[in-house]
Amino acid sequence: MPRLSYRKALTRALADELARDERVFLLGEDIRVAASHVTAGLFTRFGPERVLDTPLSEQAFTSFATGAALAGMRPVVEFQIPSLLFLVFEQIVNHAHKFPLMTGGQCAAPVTYLVPGSGSRTGWAGQHSDHPYSLFAHVGIVTAVPATPTDAYGLLVSAIRHDDPVVVFAPAGALDVREDVDFAALAPVPLGRGVVRRAGDDVTVVAVGHLVHDALAVAEELAGQVSVEVFDPRTLYPFDLDGLCASVARTGRLVVVDDSNRSCGIAAEIIASIVERVPLAAPPRRVTRPDGAVLPFAPGLDRAVQPGRAALTAAIHLVTKDGT
Amino acid sequence: MPRLSYRKALTRALADELARDERVFLLGEDIRVAASHVTAGLFTRFGPERVLDTPLSEQAFTSFATGAALAGMRPVVEFQIPSLLFLVFEQIVNHAHKFPLMTGGQCAAPVTYLVPGSGSRTGWAGQHSDHPYSLFAHVGIVTAVPATPTDAYGLLVSAIRHDDPVVVFAPAGALDVREDVDFAALAPVPLGRGVVRRAGDDVTVVAVGHLVHDALAVAEELAGQVSVEVFDPRTLYPFDLDGLCASVARTGRLVVVDDSNRSCGIAAEIIASIVERVPLAAPPRRVTRPDGAVLPFAPGLDRAVQPGRAALTAAIHLVTKDGT
Amino acid sequence: MTDADPVRLYRTVRLIRRFEERAIDLVRAGTIVGGIHPYLGQEGIAAGVCAALRGTDLVTGTHRGHGHVLAKGADPARMMAELCGRETGLNRGRGGSMHAADFSVGVLGANAIVGAAGAILTGAVWARRRRGEDVVGATFFGDGAVNEGMLLEAFNLAALWRVPVLFVCENNGYATTMPVDGAVAGTITGRAEAFGMPAAVVDGQDPQQVHAAAAAAVGRMRDGGGPELVEARTYRFDAHHTFEHVVRLDYRPPQEVTAGRSRDPVRIQGGRLSDAERAAVDAEVEATLDAAVAYALASPEPDPAGALDHLYASGLNARSGGA
Amino acid sequence: MTDADPVRLYRTVRLIRRFEERAIDLVRAGTIVGGIHPYLGQEGIAAGVCAALRGTDLVTGTHRGHGHVLAKGADPARMMAELCGRETGLNRGRGGSMHAADFSVGVLGANAIVGAAGAILTGAVWARRRRGEDVVGATFFGDGAVNEGMLLEAFNLAALWRVPVLFVCENNGYATTMPVDGAVAGTITGRAEAFGMPAAVVDGQDPQQVHAAAAAAVGRMRDGGGPELVEARTYRFDAHHTFEHVVRLDYRPPQEVTAGRSRDPVRIQGGRLSDAERAAVDAEVEATLDAAVAYALASPEPDPAGALDHLYASGLNARSGGA
């Protein structure tokens, strides 16, 4: 089977949707020459009417996308840096998101916001290394964080076809993941549906984005001692609570590993949602960035602030220590 | 004892700090004539160098405040609408917050952001009724939501004296609260310290901001049936987890009522933090805005989307139903 | 250009004027909750600009938006019902004064965030044209909005991509209590010209002058021209917001208010009609508004069970906030 | 104005040039992680502007910020150590290329967010002056930044409040791969003039011309004048970012690159020195940079246990991310 890289999966999703639906168009900075690689070849194939390079005016082009969506288009906006979402937070949260309700159902704002390379890009330091997906889960914007090439393809396609705004985070830590893929089988992945990546009996580990791969590695490592189930929610909002409950109801133990800040992060949400519904055999644990994290530049410091395998292993041991 | 209103408490805090510390100055829209009433009399008393009316340039004046703070001042920025914080999210989160770490400790950015009238102001509808405190708790910016005039005074004073950025939300629902106060006893209230507003044995209700008053009312109402302890965290970040743990360790039951969106809100954080540390006799519950809430205009709809006393009462019954 | 017919222009300014006066009564009565930003005195701008537009053209308004919505053709009865928070309102009572919208007549909404709508309108007009529709747009904003970076970014985008948007600055001298000279370095037209956009100043108190300027710009835009700006000099006759009816804010000298009010667009345009014509329009407007108010008051309030209707156009069901 | 001394100016551009070349070597060697945005070709701007400033004056730089930091007087050794992520770096290795700062010489930092620094600098200069210090400031930004609303808002604020800030636009023809004509409607100087700010175009390849323009503006500002803008026309000799050394992006015609590189600020300024003078400076710069690189490489990496040092200036302890 051919190998598909995560980055190419994004490109393919964009190309397929551009080809399928005239209403789809892309806009962002340096997307013609594909500085982020994600739009490679698309300008040549689809032309300047479908692939728009913008000035450095994130607020205006984000709202331009909103307006185009209100008028019937399906824009995809690429952002070069995760923190640019801070800059357009008002435009997304206070406008695109609110238009349908505020107008009493007169319109929809189907915009996709794509961030290729979210989270730490080693060496890019404090203002370029955020992972702000929990913010969007809080405000209630559909938020997808694909972990694999297949999901990157399928979730991006679903995002573009979705009638509300969707933010797709493509973690820097996942961009180089490759997968054997039957191209004909690539398909939309439903928003709001998680997947068990590895079955296990003793503890459910929920891992977000690139951390799915770390969780799988840790699960392998622990295979002799602890039977770890790895749950990949794929979409953080809406969250597949039924899917996760089914897993946790079996294992009775929960660890969440997530690359956003601890306080009010998705890990807190997952834990709260589970303990409201499922009795646990041990207190749940989370492995996250620290509160208020700012990623320092030096690689050793940068790594120290991110959730890693050692911390996850420790958390698993903690929740399973009273035996299974 | 004289009566102090919440709004006047804010004014008094500003006046006292302006008088005490030459480095303090205020900036914002229409603060000279005090359109929000909070700065009433301050322009006359302190003059145009200390009370600056700004153009409608929230991003620039927020960063202007950052720059002034880096250069040794202690600005207080007033925002007329809670959603203006969305507009300056980048300026606060990506700049003011990050400067100390990114510069390796070369500077501090002691700015206070004050939002008088956060949450629903009945009839102001979708774009003016947000309560985005959980967003700031997520990014790790000190976040205070005073419930009473005394705390409004004391927390605002502490915010201004604090060496990092602080957001102070003054909920619309609390602005008209009055309290008998010995003015001489008004004092800074430490950031990060909660308070038990009412002692009880059966369940701990954590209530945020104006909802403290609703929680107290519900507790009174239920007095015969359930003994409710009401905990007011006052600061959401940092959160007084020790204080709350002490309460929950006694009651064994937890309900959180909070006026921000459910997913990744402060209620999720509180529940997660507690279940990590304290065994509970019943699953915890939260009463919040719905996921992704946008407040509709019509008053009946607006109220329906906010957490209220009936929902809180129901939650208390739920967590205590298996007897105490 | 029948739309510039003096009688029609008069009808529009008169309709807006009386609509606002009725709405203020309803604010005082407590029927309209949350108050409004009265458009009194500025009616000539919405009337003049919208008369230069077609039904399919697009507009966005402001927090002071009733005039824009009405002038573009929204039903006054459904608009009044919206302000009263009724199920029959333009937005099913979900929007209120600052979000009133009627997509069916090209009103993409009033907008409560100063400076936010320009880029939205630019995108919408671009989209319609890309789909082959011969559409132009007008976006209204105040003198305060020209200090918002997001609006200036929109100037650039529209100019760069030659999107036919008429940027209409309603310069009423104040942003809430801030005089324009205290907030705007340079000039308003200069800010448009900086982006290579033609810009003109027009007397906003004269509906016909506004119309002439707008029609000329719209004509150039339909002929393939890029965006333009019109700065309409005007005066706000009443409060920034009706809360000022209750709490006095001291920022406009009384003489200035008197002078400002002396140039009344309704009177100016009315003066161009015969007494009989004017009386006929006035009676018709009054009847329309009587009916509008009656319709609004007779309409049901929305069912709280539907408080989250339309939260997601996709039909996604939001989790409730209850325990 | 001894600072405009041709030898000193030459020393600065030469220092920046060789610093950048050394840094690129260290990127290639994997010692500098994350790459850099080379300032090669633009050295004359930082050198010329900073020569017109005093030690107490304030500047902010950009993502392409090494030149700004060095020209304002930061220690090249500690700067190099910063790029290498060492504990001895200007920012204790916490900032890296895009955040290098040295408050002790008035550098409030490079800044990774395009257009963000102008308002920060304006506030800082205002604050220092309010405290009675005779300080002015210069904020550097690219041609891409003039499309950011937040920078345009800063123009307005500085002009309105007459804060003596020199807005220095380094127009190198591109924002990453976007040519300036594809992004900037109107002109760059026109955008400053729109806010009533004097604006001039200067040859950014000639350090002395830059210095003359900056010194004149700074002089006016010290005499009580308001902010001004200088647009320095320049050319980026190398990649937008060193990642382009690995991945080829196709956006600049080779002839253009050749032509652009032909006007070299180091050669232009060097031509004003005798061979002996130039050789002496070159040798001194080389020695400085040898020492700088040696210092950086010999310096320890920060202890991961201190990863969150300085997260809060107040000393607030952040909760860890572990279970």
Ligand SMILES: Cc1ncc(C[n+]2csc(CCOP(=O)(O)OP(=O)(O)O)c2C)c(N)n1
């Ligand atoms: C971005 C933003 N900032 C502040 C406000 C609060 N506000 C509402 S209207 C207004 C004044 C607007 O002035 P102008 O643009 O001149 O319009 P006018 O009210 O005079 O019609 C302000 C400050 C807002 N709604 N949005």
Ligand SMILES: Cc1ncc(C[n+]2csc(CCOP(=O)(O)OP(=O)(O)O)c2C)c(N)n1
């Ligand atoms: C607000 C913002 N948008 C986008 C980026 C990504 N980015 C970094 S540098 C750059 C180009 C900047 O161009 P210009 O201002 O001309 O400066 P130059 O790189 O040419 O020196 C872009 C798009 C960013 N850092 N910040």
Ligand SMILES: [Mg+2]
């Ligand atoms: Mg105005």
Ligand SMILES: [Mg+2]
């Ligand atoms: Mg450039």
